[in-house]
Amino acid sequence: MKKRFMGSVMLYITLSLTSIIAIAIMTMFASYWITEQADIDAYAINIGGSLRMQTYQIGFYTNAGLTEETKQTVSLFEAKLDSPIFNKLRQSPDVITVLQDLSVFWYQKVKPNLVANNPQLTQLLATQVEKANQIVSLLQKNAEHRIVLLRTIQLVAVFITLILGVLIIYLMKLWVQIPMAQLTKAAHAIGKGDFTQRVQIKGDDELALLAATLNHTCDAIAAMYGQLEKRVIEQTQELKRNNKALMFLFTTVRTMLEKQEHKIDYQKLLDELADLINVDNIELCLMTAQGDNPYLQVQNHQLTSHLCTTKNCNKCHGDAVFINISEPQNTLYPLVYNDINYGVLVVTNDLTMSPHSWQNQLIQSVADQVALSLNLADQHNKERRIALLQERTVIARELHDSLAQALSYLKIQVTRLDFSQKRLQYEQQQPIIDELRLGLDSAYRQLRELLTTFRLKVLDEGLHPALNKTLELLTEQSEMQFYLHFAIQQVPLSPMEEIHLLQIAREACQNTVHHSQGKHVWIDIKQSENNKIVLTVSDDGIGITQSAKLNHYGMAIMQERSKQLNGELKIRDRLGGGTEVELTFMPQSTLSQTSVKANNNDAE
Known part of the structure; x- marks a missing residue:
């Protein structure tokens, strides 16, 4: 199909842009050339005006008898008369002719007659001024001529650019805009599901190729549309199934974390898992880390008997999912967390599940969550035991440091009282009895404080x-x-x-x-x-x-x-x-x- 379309829209656009750019470049080069020629016009006019002004100064200083000022002005006049700027004006023969005439007139007639009160000097200086004025006028006319030429080139460039721009716009509308509008309209209709659209574009460029390809694509999409609907239905069912699996896993995790101190309904968990993965034979065996047989076996309602009839867990230990060689139809998922084996989840499936299937991953996640829940329960029990031991240690320390000391003191006083009784020292018994009373009051007070302390939380x-x-x-x-x-x-x-x-x-x-x-x-x-x-x-x-x-x-x-x-x-x-x-x-x-x-x- 591509061999039938050898034209190129980009070629049209490139040619158009190249034409506009070429005109712009030519205009800029012409303008640059003209401005380059006129770059020294202002300076040359300034020099010409200086020649005229210095001619007046020479006449004034000469007639006034100012010899030194006359020499300085003559030197400055001759320096400007021989200025290099006039060497760059060789392309203007009129200016060069007048300049040479001025130079000959100065050296041959004016300069030899620079004598005070010379009657011919005034006439000679007037003639020299007229020649300087001619130079200034010619320089001005040349500058004006270049400006007029620059304006003419710019106007011609603008006129050509406008004509070329109108032509390019018309061609772009014919070759690009109209075909693009047709393609856009067709694409909009196709986006709404109308695959009967057809685009007819004459030519052999990319847009015509795109129209032919779009027509061919519509035919192919119409043929595939039926198949896509079937695949969408299948994907929708898979998404619903995955969403159901995620909700089940989320509910399981939340239940495991919320019921640390309550019994978890493993029967309900296995029933929901069996319905979700469409497997009838699932059994959960829980055992202690030191035991060799399960202390709890839970199965889903579809089972009529336990899968693990021997109740021997020696063959169910492992760190990852495995299949027992003696019972290849059973897949075992160990409940392992922190290198502690809490049991095993046994699944008997008629069809072999892929290790990367969603059913296998879901069962593994459930096994991990059960193991995590059992580990958290163990940690919670250990923390409660530690807290109880710490509390008992605190109680023992408090009793030893307060009430036990007080009772020891009372025991000593009782010994003193008994000793005085045996010696018939009745006069010493009253102070001892008073100390016993104070000691009992102190012990009672300490006991109340301890009770307050133990109840404090x-x-x-x-x-x-x-x-x-x-x-x-x-x-x-x-x-x-x-x-x-x-x-x-x-x-x-x-x-x-x-x-x-x-x-x-x-x-x-x-x-x-x-x-x-x-x-x-x-x-x-x-x-x-x-x-x-x-x-x-x-x-x-x-x-x-x-x-x-x-x-x-x-x-x-x-x-x-x-x-x-x-x-x-x-x-x-x-x-x-x-x-x-x-x-x-x-x-x-x-x-x-x-x-x-x-x-x-x-x-x-």
Whole structure:
């Protein structure tokens, strides 16, 4: 088909542009040539006018008897008369003739008669002025002639360009615009599904070839349209199936993550998976990492018996999807996460699935999600065990540092009382009984504080509400006024950091209630310039120097909690009276960001 169309639209356009460009270039070269000729006209006219002016000056200086000025003016006149600028005017014979005549007249007649009070000098100078005027007039006429010639060339170029432009526009409309309009109209109709369009363009250029090709394409598209509809239906069904698979996988992932503490319905999961991939035989076996048989076997409703009748999992261990040689009809998907095998998903399919098929990938994703869910459940259980152990350790430490010490003290007093009873030292029993009463009161008070401490927790809203709740309880138990300034709303703290902060603040406030003898307590929590958290508890009481011995157990507990935070606890007298407790530590969130920035800087 292409051999029948040997013309070229681009050739037409190229010729048109070449013609316009050629005219433009010729016009520019002609203008340049003319302006080059007229480049020295202004300077030559200026020189000619100077000759005329200096002629007047020579006559004036000569008649006035100014010999020195006359010589200088004569030298300047002769220099301009022999100026190189006139050598460039050889193409103007009239100017050259007058210039030579002026030069001969000067050297032969005027210069020899340059004598003061010479009656012929005035007439000679007048003649020389007329010759200089002739030179200026000729130079002016030559310059005007070049300007007229330049204008004529430009007008002719504009006229030719207009004619050529009209002709090119007409030809472009005939050869390009009309065929393009037909092709555009046909393309618009074809875009709407009308494949009966035909374009008739005469000629042998690319547009005619495009029209013939478009006609041929319409015939081919009309033939393929039926096949495309069938393929669209198939692709639509596949998209629906993929969308259904994605929704199933999304629901599965969300269910696995939301039900960490609740039992997951594996039966429903297998039934939905079997319906989705159109496979009847699916079984899920869950086992422990140390076990060799499953503790849970789940199958879809289509199965009448378990696939794994032996309940022996020695042959089901693996790191990836595999097929058991003894049972080639079964495909096994191990539930492995972090090198821990939680079981296996067994699928029996009548038709062999490709390793890259969507069914195989979906089953593998479900197996991975089940393994991840079981791993998260294990991690959650481990965290709960660790939290329980930590809580018991805290309880044991608190009992040892407070109530156990008090009971030991009471035991010593009872021993003293028994010793005085045996020696019949009745006068010493009353002080011992008083100390026992004080010790019992102190032990009871410490027991109540421990109960309050063990019941103390960080609310779901965070550390700030928990501190407010603690201060409300202390306000009810005493007559002191508590003021809280909480300025770390933008700093994320870990649960352990919040617990330690709350306990240290509570213990410091409790000490002020029992020992400070003050009226006001200020609690300030803020972030310093180096991103550290600073907790300050201060009062207006008697000061730490006089009350340190009364609550040394609480001091030790606060010191131990500050060490667990990797912080620094300072207890000192407050300026202006009272006690000030200051805790400074770096939170884990800020410490992690600092480590990341340091690593990035090292990498750079």
